[in-house]
Amino acid sequence: MSHPMSLRMIPLRFPPRRGARGFSLIEVLCALLIFAVGVLGLLKLQAVSVQQASGARYRAIAAAQAASLIGSLWTTDRSAATLQAQFGSAAGGPGYTSWRASVEASGLPNVAGKAPTVSFTTVPGGGSATASSLATVTIFWKAAGDGDYRNHVVLAQVK
Numbered sequence: 415m416s417h418p419m420s421l422r423m424i425p426l427r428f429p430p431r432r433g434a435r436g437f438s439l440i441e442v443l444c445a446l447l448i449f450a451v452g453v454l455g456l457l458k459l460q461a462v463s464v465q466q467a468s469g470a471r472y473r474a475i476a477a478a479q480a481a482s483l484i485g486s487l488w489t490t491d492r493s494a495a496t497l498q499a500q501f502g503s504a505a506g507g508p509g510y511t512s513w514r515a516s517v518e519a520s521g522l523p524n525v526a527g528k529a530p531t532v533s534f535t536t537v538p539g540g541g542s543a544t545a546s547s548l549a550t551v552t553i554f555w556k557a558a559g560d561g562d563y564r565n566h567v568v569l570a571q572v573k
Contacts, residue, residue, distance in 0.1 A: 468557060469564075472522055476553040476566035479517045483532065483551055484570045486513065492572050494536050494547045501549075503531045517553060528554040528563050537571065546573035 483501065486509060490500060500509040510532055518526050535548045549570045554563045 465559070472555055472557060472564070473566060475520050475522055476555065477568070479513075479520055479522075479530075479553055480551045480566060480568040482516065483513045484549065484568065484572075487549055487570065487572050492547070494534060494545070497547050497549070497572065498534050501532050502534060503529065504533070522553070522555040523558065524556040524563075525554065527556060530554060544573065546571050548572075 487497060487501060490496065490509070499505050500507040501513070503510055503514075513532075514530060517530050530551070530553045532552075533550045535550070537546050537548045549572055551568045551570070553566045555565075556563045
């Protein structure tokens, strides 16, 4: 008797493995960890760049305010006594008072907490008989996150 169709088991054959297929859970977790570290690094870089930009802005404001005062020194009577009386922070003259108000309105953070200082030192004339004054202008500010006040110091010889 012949059977029209014989039912015999044919074993399934898989092709030989040439390499791993798919990803293991460890590989996926490592990739996620590397990605997360990269994203955190970018966020930190962004925060530092914003902080540095703010610091540069504050330094530019302080430099402009100091230059404004020095310009005022040059347009007045430049004798040592007049400079000290009008612009010295110890004397609190009208020139210093109006300039200080300008500094406080300039946008520097916490500038009112530590007043800017202006002092004068008499410098011998060197080759000429006329003495000059060395003006020292110091502006202080304290940004959010700063531990202590920062300052900008400008020296100008007024003759």
